[in-house]
Amino acid sequence: MTGNVLGLGIGIAAFGVAIGLGLIGYSAMQGMARQPEAIGKLQTAMLIALAFVELVFLLVVFIVPGSVR
Amino acid sequence: MKAVFETAPLLLAAAGKEGEKGHHGPSFVGLFVYVALVLAVLFALMAYAKPGMSQRVFSGRKLLGLPILGSFEQIYLFIEQMCVGTIGSHGRKYIPMIMTFWMVIFVGNLVALFFPTSPTADLSFNLGIALISIGYVQWEGMRANGVFGHLKHFAGPKLPGALILISAIIFVIELISELMKNVSLSLRLFGNIDGGHQAAVAMNELGKHIIDLGGFELSIPFGAFLLPIKLLTCVVQAMIFSLLTCVYLSLVTHHDDHGDDHGHAPAPAH
Amino acid sequence: MSQEHNEKGGAPAIVLIVIGVVLMFGGMILSDQTKEAAFIKALAEQGIPLDIGKTVATIGVFMILFPVIKSFFTNPLQEAIGQRNTDLERTFSEAESLRGQMTEMKADYERRLVETEAQAREQIQAQIREAQDLRKTLMAEATQQADSMKKRAQEEIEAERDRALTGIRLQVANLTLQATERILGENMDTDRNRRLIDEFLDQIEVPAS
Numbered sequence: 001m002t003g004n005v006l007g008l009g010i011g012i013a014a015f016g017v018a019i020g021l022g023l024i025g026y027s028a029m030q031g032m033a034r035q036p037e038a039i040g041k042l043q044t045a046m047l048i049a050l051a052f053v054e055l056v057f058l059l060v061v062f063i064v065p066g067s068v069r
Numbered sequence: 070m071k072a073v074f075e076t077a078p079l080l081l082a083a084a085g086k087e088g089e090k091g092h093h094g095p096s097f098v099g100l101f102v103y104v105a106l107v108l109a110v111l112f113a114l115m116a117y118a119k120p121g122m123s124q125r126v127f128s129g130r131k132l133l134g135l136p137i138l139g140s141f142e143q144i145y146l147f148i149e150q151m152c153v154g155t156i157g158s159h160g161r162k163y164i165p166m167i168m169t170f171w172m173v174i175f176v177g178n179l180v181a182l183f184f185p186t187s188p189t190a191d192l193s194f195n196l197g198i199a200l201i202s203i204g205y206v207q208w209e210g211m212r213a214n215g216v217f218g219h220l221k222h223f224a225g226p227k228l229p230g231a232l233i234l235i236s237a238i239i240f241v242i243e244l245i246s247e248l249m250k251n252v253s254l255s256l257r258l259f260g261n262i263d264g265g266h267q268a269a270v271a272m273n274e275l276g277k278h279i280i281d282l283g284g285f286e287l288s289i290p291f292g293a294f295l296l297p298i299k300l301l302t303c304v305v306q307a308m309i310f311s312l313l314t315c316v317y318l319s320l321v322t323h324h325d326d327h328g329d330d331h332g333h334a335p336a337p338a339h
Numbered sequence: 340m341s342q343e344h345n346e347k348g349g350a351p352a353i354v355l356i357v358i359g360v361v362l363m364f365g366g367m368i369l370s371d372q373t374k375e376a377a378f379i380k381a382l383a384e385q386g387i388p389l390d391i392g393k394t395v396a397t398i399g400v401f402m403i404l405f406p407v408i409k410s411f412f413t414n415p416l417q418e419a420i421g422q423r424n425t426d427l428e429r430t431f432s433e434a435e436s437l438r439g440q441m442t443e444m445k446a447d448y449e450r451r452l453v454e455t456e457a458q459a460r461e462q463i464q465a466q467i468r469e470a471q472d473l474r475k476t477l478m479a480e481a482t483q484q485a486d487s488m489k490k491r492a493q494e495e496i497e498a499e500r501d502r503a504l505t506g507i508r509l510q511v512a513n514l515t516l517q518a519t520e521r522i523l524g525e526n527m528d529t530d531r532n533r534r535l536i537d538e539f540l541d542q543i544e545v546p547a548s
Contacts, residue, residue: 027204044154044312051309058260062387097370100393115412122419145416165413169405188397193390197397335532 010061017057024049074157093184115141119202124149144171148311156322157317166205170198172310174258178303181262182296189306190263195255202314203251210321222321223247254313261306265299268292350372352406359402512536 029044032039075125095103118138131137148168150161177189187192210219225239269292370392373379382389515536 013153016111040150040154044151047309048316051257051313052253054261055257058256058264061260061264062256092453096365097390097396098391101396104397108404112411117414119415141416142420145413145420156493164417165409166405168413169401170409173401173404191393192388192394196389197394200394201398201401239464289420291508317378327499 006064009064012058013057013064017053019052020053020056024053083320087118089229095191099186100188100191100194103177103180103184103186103191104194106184107173107188110180118167130220137276140193144168151308153311155312156319159322160315160319163315167314170202174198174310175303175307178262178306181266182299182303186266187262189258191253192259194264195258198310199251202254202310203247203317206314206317206321209318215324219321237290250317253334254310257284258306258310261302265302269295269299275291281326315316349512355402355406359404361403362399363396366394366399368392368394370396376390442509508537508540511540 027043028049031042033041049051079148106298114132114137117132118141119140145168148164148171152164153166156163177187177194181187181190207219210222212217212273214222221242223243226235226237226242272295273288274292276291278285278286279289370390373391379389379391396400512533519532
């Protein structure tokens with residue numbers, strides 16, 4: 001039973017993180033389309049942002065199961 | 070206990086089938102067999118590419134139609150651009166270190182595509198790299214600002230009088246965040262590579278014995294369809310690791326760079 | 340944790356390598372020692388398979404790896420790329436200077452061409468002027484000569500005419516004298532008579548045109 005609830009929780013975390021990643025990609029692509037000369041800088045900033053958002057999900061995956069136990 | 074294995078599907082889907090051993094990663098000797106494999110690949114490529122350096126044009130020798138030295142040159146230029154773009158003009162001296170990180174992580178990730186495990190799919194190895202990276206950042210910060218200046222850097226902006234308490238709190242928080250940088254660097258790499266690995270294994274599970282041809286069961290390796298995106302992850306994770314190291318270095322050695330910037334180019338105001 | 344190792348980061352590579360080897364063996368021992376440690380087990384239960392020994396050994400591996408890769412590959416690559424860049428730059432600057440030289444030479448050539456043209460034109464004009472001068476002087480000379488010749492001819496004509504006139508006059512006078520002599524039967528060829536006839540002839544003389 002706890003297992004199912006935890007799975008649901010991780011699913012919710014993935015949902016939020018997916019939205020966040022999508023937003024980053026969306027805005028970065030919009031920025032690139034508007035200013036193609038700034039693609040390099042935008043990509044760097046986008047990758048850093050992606051890494052940090054992704055980290056949230058990884059933390060959830062690694063820490064939540066242990067702490068709920 | 071059992072719940073944990075059931076509920077972390079990304080990481081642990083295959084753990085039940087493979088047993089406890091797969092979950093714990095390779096043993097000490099196993100890990101270093103893989104490290105030796107990665108380094109062997111890397112050094113073989115480097116030794117293969119090295120004779121071409123004396124030529125005027127880097128055409129060099131090709132392996133499977135891929136100009137090895139040209140690829141190394143592109144990596145070098147990419148890293149140089151990253152270092153100089155993020156850290157500033159004095160970032161050039163960090164290129165060998167960042168490039169070593171990039172190459173080792175990239176080859177490690179590639180090994181993870183074809184082998185059951187790999188150095189970068191092991192949290193302990195990743196934590197080691199992250200500790201080196203952050204430790205080097207601290208060392209560079211101390212060299213740039215002095216030990217005391219570097220510690221003061223943690224305390225945030227200078228606050229007057231009684232607000233020194235807040236500075237103390239900021240100091241502690243910064244210290245924790247510095248430690249968390251290690252965790253985040255290593256966990257990100259581990260989660261991406263090992264997670265991709267587990268996802269591939271789980272998808273292979275899905276396709277196991279999916280077609281029954283009258284007693285002869287066919288399996289479809291669905292996990293193979295993940296290879297393109299895993300290849301992308303290989304590059305992106307190697308890049309993110311080196312990029313974040315660059316960013317941390319630039320944060321720490323920012324001050325003299327700032328002074329230089331103002332000294333050389335005071336004019337451009339956007 | 341790794342700080343004290345990195346304190347010696349500026350040290351020569353051999354120190355780093357020694358530290359790396361020590362760390363690798365230390366990691367091996369540490370891995371054995373901490374296998375049953377409580378916090379490792381706790382982390383493993385949480386799905387985080389951490390082995391401190393491996394981490395320490397990894398740090399050791401990288402301590403060795405950095406100087407090795409740096410001297411084995413990165414520095415030569417850096418040098419080669421730098422040298423190639425300077426080579427290219429030098430070639431470019433050479434080409435640039437050659438082009439500059441060529442432009443200079445071309446400008447020089449053009450300047451000389453213009454100069455030559457101007458010189459030639461000047462010469463031609465000078466020649467023309469000279470020829471014109473010559474023509475003028477020749478014309479003047481010729482005119483002068485013609486004039487003088489004409490004058491001489493006129494003088495000659497006049498002299499001839501005068502001589503003829505004088506001859507005729509003499510003839511007439513002689514004839515008249517002879518006629519008169521014959522008529523008068525005596526020699527009238529005296530000075531006085533002659534003067535008389537001359538006077539007479541002067542009176543009847545028509546203007547010599």
